[in-house]
Amino acid sequence: QVQLVESGGGLVQAGGSLRLSCAASGRTFGYLTLGWFRQAPGKEREFVAAITWSIDTTYYADSVKGRFTISRDNAKTTAYLQMNSLKPEETAVYYCAATTSQSRLRAPNEYYYWGQGTQVTVSS
DSSP states (O other), rough: EEEEEEEEEEEETTTEEEEEEEEEEESGGOEEEEEEEEEEEEOOOEEEEEEOOSOEEEEEEETHHHHHHHEEETTTTTTEEEOOSOOOGGEEEEEEESSSSOOTTTOGGGGGGOOOEEEEEEEO
């Protein structure tokens, strides 16, 4: 089992930045691929970014490339999502997820473990 706890959400103005954290416990963190997803009210959960466990390969949704950065600190068993130049339409609950897979990482059903989510609100 893996427990994931997100933090770092909040209210920010458009153009601002936030850094989300995902603290993991339970299974060997170094063998987990970590992903970030978001879900706005009335919308499906969508992929934001992922980082693999083997060689830290990163993947991003086209909409966040160049603005968001995913990273991990295996010693702290924590993953991060640095979000810059935030837009109002990116208001959502952001979820951290984990899997041992290294493929199909944009698909929510590829992930076994999920955090409870953290609210990000971007005001215009």
